[in-house]
Amino acid sequence: GAVVSQHPSRVICKSGTSVKIECRSLDFQATTMFWYRQFPKQSLMLMATSNEGSKATYEQGVEKDKFLINHASLTLSTLTVTSAHPEDSSFYICSATSSSWVYNEQFFGPGTRLTVL
């Protein structure tokens, strides 16, 4: 399958700081990327959908000013958690797909563990 990477794999930050998470498609051009949040022992919760060169579409209840998403190229999307607070601590996972594929499968990155102190 296609390879998606995320950086960093884990980050610890102080409350009030901003954190940037990168999601990269390593061997394909990702026309669409998705950002998810996952709490322990729970399913994945979609935060937003981003298409290359367009503004991200956020799910209801997700603050777009707090979770800034940029999909500036066909291989990179970034999620910036602004003014992070302890309640933002979670596992953040991106996925990517390509419109050139027949079945548009989604491949996930390894995730980023964010801990806000």
Added chain:
Amino acid sequence: QQQVKQSPQSLIVQKGGISIINCAYENTAFDYFPWYQQFPGKGPALLIAIRPDVSEKKEGRFTISFNKSAKQFSLHIMDSQPGDSATYFCAASIGGGNTPLVFGKGTRLSVIA
């Protein structure tokens, strides 16, 4: 409203046995049904996927059975191994992966020796 219902929540299977996880969906517009495997602290990995034009798809020890009229699909893991112990998520979407996947709540599988 949960659009994809997954059961059971947890499953314990003896090594060599068959693991069966079921999912039911409500939206008849769904036309892409993948299964993902997730190990603790890792991202989900695409295991196998099916579209409604076939009733079954097999890849190695993993088989998806699909029942369009019942709006149900299931994952069968044959000859289950301890290394299969993970959380499995079914999902569904319209038009393939370009649209957001709707996930089930997951099944935690434990394969014991």
